[in-house]
Amino acid sequence: MIFGVYMATAIEKIISSAIGRKVYSGDFVEVPVDFAYFHDGTGPLIIDVLKEMEVNRVFSPEKIAVIFDHAAPPYNDQAATLQAKVRKFIREQNITKFHEIGEGICHQVVPEKGYVAPGMIVCGADSHTCTIGAFGLMALGMGATDMAYILATGKTWIKVPETIRIEFKGFLKKGVSSKDLILEVARILGTDGATYKVLEFTGETVKKMSQSSRMTLANMAVEMGAKTAFIEPDDKTMEFLGREGKIYSTDDGVAEIISIDSQYIDPKVAIPYKVSNVKSVTEVEGEPIDQAFLGSCTNGRYEDLLEAAKILKGRKVRARLIVVPASKTTLVKAMKDGIIDILMDSGAIIGVPGCGPCLGVHMGVLGEDEVCISTSNRNFIGRMGARSSKVYLASPQTTAASSIEGKITDPRRYLD
Amino acid sequence: MIISGRVWKFGDDIDTDVIIPAKYLRSVDKSIWPKHVLEGIDPTFSSKVKSGDIIVAGKNFGCGSSREQAVLAIKWAGISAIVAESFARIFFRNGINNGLLLIECKGISNAVDNGDVIEINLNEGIIKTKRGILKYKPLPQFLQEILNSGGLVEYYKKKIKGSAP
């Protein structure tokens, strides 16, 4: 370590090496940003703020990516007009890491393209930027003004956060996925149990898990108020990114440790309207649903489609099933491997890669009193449509099984 | 500085989807945001709120999305301050960055009722309510500076560009 003996959390070490001095939780510091990204939802406001700041040039175009995922393709003329405004900005600023509608969700595309690496400080103008904390870097979700400041200066201010360590021991049972683990964490911590803190996920279960499953864990850290998530990188991480990075590990300074025995976790469901309203699927089985959504930055990856396909193979859905792959790469691979065929044979429809109906503006908006089971991350009032509609959050397996029966269903019935 | 205003009281976990649903975000006309502010909780809120009013809320105010429109909708509706038991992190940053006064004050929920008038003394870090006086921890110096500048844009112009009005 460059500072001699410095026992600290991985995040404290990342910040320390970025600014060249030891820091501890609670310190306010300005840090350089190694990579920044935003999407079509936050872009227009960022551009307005840059204008107000009278900034003509962004700090470093090659360190910036823009991904069109939220209204992809645009659902009305206003959304289209705002996208045109962002495209113009991108051309003017020579931002070449631009991904058009249909290429996928920002938090999926950024690591898939290898834009980021372990040890970096990365800021995204989206609350689920914490997803890429699964790559051993410090990922910070921010609003438009913060992002404009970063684009202008290449820097941002932060309060050095404390770390809560979540240790998962042992193995996952059949029909249980990392989504069920993170829903259990939400139940334990509540919606504000990690506010301003980092959730670091460790333990045997996490080591054995795929990089995609780790992203599901990291993705939902913000639902407990966390500043971000962190998972120590390994070979799987580097393979996903197609590049190496600096590995930081936590050796001291953790504020709290929560230990969870993974083998006792069963499929979970988050009941409306709180992400922490988590119950075992057996407690809510039979609740009728109108729609099932398989997708989003939480669970729209290849392995999620694959797990759902295993359950749906040779069966028909009763509740309409909307599948939106997290990226074009995901869609193409699932197509080549015959997974899309299986899903479509079951009655699923496939949407353009992107956020899909997750944010309740297009591609599967819910009407009054409609109920949806979804693999996404938020079940707030009106999140996916009408105020009286309801969203239950669950794993791809539970979502697939539920769409077959038209009601919330334990996926273990479909696995032998 | 002392500010006082009429209180609109809300509970815990007021999320950005109820503050301003995503369907209004993709709008070229920004005046639409304050018109729909907090519609998810109270569809008539925007017609009742008056300039200078204060929001009092429970834990985790502003949780959810990074959408800065949530802050702008509240600010442009005329709200002068939000006093909450705690704020969600991104909302807090967005608020300060837009010059919206945010105060974290433990116990505020139990100290006031909807429609009360409260008085916030910024210099002393106290809030006067009908049930007594509450103390809160003022913002760190650095954030105070951003807030006093009127937000991060003005702060940037003053500090970095040295061209403040």
Ligand code: SF4
């Ligand atoms: S998929 Fe949903 S949660 Fe993820 S970035 Fe898109 S809108 Fe946000």
